[in-house]
Amino acid sequence: MSAQTPAWPSPGSPALDVLDRRTPPPEFVDAHAHLGPYSLFFIPDHGAADLVRVMDRCGVARTLLSSHLAIQCDAAAGNDATAAAVAAFPDRLAGYLVVNPWQDPVAELSRWAGDPRFAGIKLHPSLHEYRLTGPRYRPVWEYAAERRCPVLTHTTSGLPYDDPAMVGEVAGRYPEVTILAGHSGLFRAGFDDAIEVARRHPNVVLELCGSFMHGDEISRMVGEVGSGQVVFGSDVPFIDLRMSLGRVIFARLSEADRRAVLGGTMRRVLATAPRAA
Amino acid sequence: MPPPLLVDADATLGRNPRADVGDGGVTALLERMDRVGVAAALVGHSWSRLHDPATGNALVSRLVAGRPRLAACWTLLPPGTGETGGPEEFARSAREHRVRAVRAYPADHGYELAGPDAAPMFAALAEAGLPLLLDAPQAGWPEVEALARRHPSLPVVVGRAGYRVLRRVAGVLERTGNVYVGTADLSSHRGLEWLAERFGPGRLVFGTGMPERDPAESVTRLLWSELPDEAVAAIGTGTLATLTDLDGLT
Numbered sequence: 001m002s003a004q005t006p007a008w009p010s011p012g013s014p015a016l017d018v019l020d021r022r023t024p025p026p027e028f029v030d031a032h033a034h035l036g037p038y039s040l041f042f043i044p045d046h047g048a049a050d051l052v053r054v055m056d057r058c059g060v061a062r063t064l065l066s067s068h069l070a071i072q073c074d075a076a077a078g079n080d081a082t083a084a085a086v087a088a089f090p091d092r093l094a095g096y097l098v099v100n101p102w103q104d105p106v107a108e109l110s111r112w113a114g115d116p117r118f119a120g121i122k123l124h125p126s127l128h129e130y131r132l133t134g135p136r137y138r139p140v141w142e143y144a145a146e147r148r149c150p151v152l153t154h155t156t157s158g159l160p161y162d163d164p165a166m167v168g169e170v171a172g173r174y175p176e177v178t179i180l181a182g183h184s185g186l187f188r189a190g191f192d193d194a195i196e197v198a199r200r201h202p203n204v205v206l207e208l209c210g211s212f213m214h215g216d217e218i219s220r221m222v223g224e225v226g227s228g229q230v231v232f233g234s235d236v237p238f239i240d241l242r243m244s245l246g247r248v249i250f251a252r253l254s255e256a257d258r259r260a261v262l263g264g265t266m267r268r269v270l271a272t273a274p275r276a277a
Numbered sequence: 278m279p280p281p282l283l284v285d286a287d288a289t290l291g292r293n294p295r296a297d298v299g300d301g302g303v304t305a306l307l308e309r310m311d312r313v314g315v316a317a318a319l320v321g322h323s324w325s326r327l328h329d330p331a332t333g334n335a336l337v338s339r340l341v342a343g344r345p346r347l348a349a350c351w352t353l354l355p356p357g358t359g360e361t362g363g364p365e366e367f368a369r370s371a372r373e374h375r376v377r378a379v380r381a382y383p384a385d386h387g388y389e390l391a392g393p394d395a396a397p398m399f400a401a402l403a404e405a406g407l408p409l410l411l412d413a414p415q416a417g418w419p420e421v422e423a424l425a426r427r428h429p430s431l432p433v434v435v436g437r438a439g440y441r442v443l444r445r446v447a448g449v450l451e452r453t454g455n456v457y458v459g460t461a462d463l464s465s466h467r468g469l470e471w472l473a474e475r476f477g478p479g480r481l482v483f484g485t486g487m488p489e490r491d492p493a494e495s496v497t498r499l500l501w502s503e504l505p506d507e508a509v510a511a512i513g514t515g516t517l518a519t520l521t522d523l524d525g526l527t
Contacts (some may be wrong), residue, residue: 005283008312018497018500019314019495019500019503021500021506021509040441041440041441041443041444042443042447043463044443044465044466044467044468044470044471045433045466045467045468045471046466050467052380053503054466054467054503057501057503058497077402093292098281147408177311188295188296194341209465210491211439211440211462213491214490215489215493216297216298216491219385229454236466237465237466237467238440238466239440239464239465239466240440240464240465240466240467240468240469240498242493242497242501243464243494243497243503244494245497245501246491246493246494246495246496246497246498246501247491247493247494249493249495249497250492250496251312251493252498276386
C-alpha cells in the first residue's frame with residue numbers, strides 16, 4: 001500500500017461495524033422512507049415499530065418518512081397514518097406531509113400547518129401523473145418558502161413529470177426552498193442530469209436511494225457537488241434499509257464526507273427550518 | 278464468532294456497455310471483493326452474455342487461471358445449434374475447466390428456459406452436479422418452476438429478484454425443493470429475514486451482482502441482518518457449498 005493510499009476501512013469507519021456485525025452508535029439520518037403496505041407487492045415488515053427495530057440494529061438515529069397510503073392513494077388518510085407513527089416514536093421518526101395535486105393541496109397544507117410531527121413535504125409527481133412545475137403545486141412552494149421547510153420530490157429521469165431538469169426549474173423559482181431530489185434522477189443516465197442541477201442550484205440536495213444507485217456514483221456525486229448537497233435515504237420499506245446504507249458506508253469517501261452524507265447534511269437542512277408544517 | 282466467509286455466486290468480469298463499471302478486469306474485481314470482505318467468487322464474463330457464450334467461456338477460464346479466489350462460471354446455449362457444444366461435451370468440458378456453476382440467459386439469447394430446446398443441457402448439468410444460475414429478469418417464475426420440476430436434481434439459483442416478487446417467490450419455493458434465491462438485488466425490506474425464517478437459510482445463496490451492482494448492498498444487508506450467526510454463515514457460504522464443489526476456493 002502506498003503512503004498516499006489511506007487504510008481501508010479507516011479507523012472509525014462504520015464499514016468496520018458491518019464487517020464485524022457490530023451495531024454502530026445511532027447517528028445516521030435517513031432522509032427518504034415510507035411506512036405501511038403497498039398494493040403492488042408484498043412487504044414483510046412495514047410498520048413503525050419494525051422500522052425502529054431495524055434502525056436500532058444499524059445505527060439510524062432518525063428517519064423521515066411518508067406513508068404509502070398517502071403517496072399511493074389517499075393523502076389525507078395517509079398523512080394521518082404518518083402523524084400517528086411519528087407520535088408513537090417522536091424521537092426517532094419525523095413525517096413528510098404528502099401533497100397530492102389532485103386532492104386539495106391547500107386544505108391539506110392548512111390542516112397540518114404548525115404540526116411538529118411533520119418536518120417537510122413529500123411530492124410524487126410521476127405517481128400522481130402531474131408535472132412538478134405545474135400550478136397545482138404552487139401552494140406547496142409558497143408554503144415551503146414561507147416556513148423554510150424542505151421538500152422531497154421523487155425524480156425520474158426522462159419522465160414528463162419529475163425529470164431532474166424540472167427540479168432545476170422550481171429551484172430557480174424558489175431559491176429559498178431546499179429541494180431534495182429523491183433518487184437523484186433514478187437511472188444512471190439521470191444521475192448526470194441531477195448532478196448538473198445541483199451544481200447550478202445550491203438549494204438542491206441529491207438524495208441517494210434507488211435501485212440503480214451505486215457507491216461509485218455516490219463518490220462521484222460528492223466529488224462533483226460536495227457532501228453538503230448529498231444526503232442518505234433508504235426508501236425503506238420498499239428497499240431494504242441495509243442495502244441503501246451499505247452503499248454509503250463502503251463508498252470511496254473521506255470519513256468527514258461520509259458522516260455528512262449519512263446525517264450531517266440532513267441535520268443542517270432540518271436545523272434551518274422550524275418544524276414544517 | 279469470526280466474520281462469516283462470503284463466497285459470491287454472482288460476479289462478472291468484462292466491460293459493461295450500459296454502465297461505467299471500469300475495465301472489468303481481474304484486479305479491479307479483486308479490489309472490490311477486498312473492500313467489502315468477499316473471500317471468493319464464481320465469475321462469469323460479460324462476453325458470454327453480450328457477445329458470444331463460447332468465446333466468453335473460454336476467456337473467463339483463462340482470466341481466473343491461477344487466481345485461487347476466483348472460479349469460472351460458464352454460460353450455456355441450447356445444443357441444437359452447437360454453439361456451446363452438445364450436452365455431455367459441455368458438461369464434461371466445464372468439469373475439466375473447474376467450472377463451479379453455469380449461467381443461462383434465455384431472454385437475452387432467445388430461447389425458452391423450460392422448453393425442449395435447452396432441456397438436454399439442463400439434464401447434463403444435473404448429471405454433472407453443476408448448479409444453474411439465473412437472473413430473475415431472464416425468465417418468468419412459472420418458467421423457473423417448470424424447469425425445476427422437469428429437472429428435480431438440478432439446483433436453480435435465481436438472483437436479482439428486486440423488491441416486487443415475494444408473492445411469486447413464496448409459492449415457487451413452497452412447491453419446489455431445488456429452487457434457491459440469490460441475494461444480489463434481493464431488495465425487499467426484511468425480505469432476506471422473511472425468506473430465511475420461512476424457508477430456511479438453506480434456500481438462500483449469497484451473491485452481489487458486482488460490478489454492475491454495488492457489492493456493499495448484499496454484504497451490509499447480510500451482515501447487519503437480524504438473522505442468527507449460523508444462518509448468516511449458511512447464506513454466506515454454506516448453501517452454495519451444498520450445491521457445488523468449492524474445494525480450493527475457500
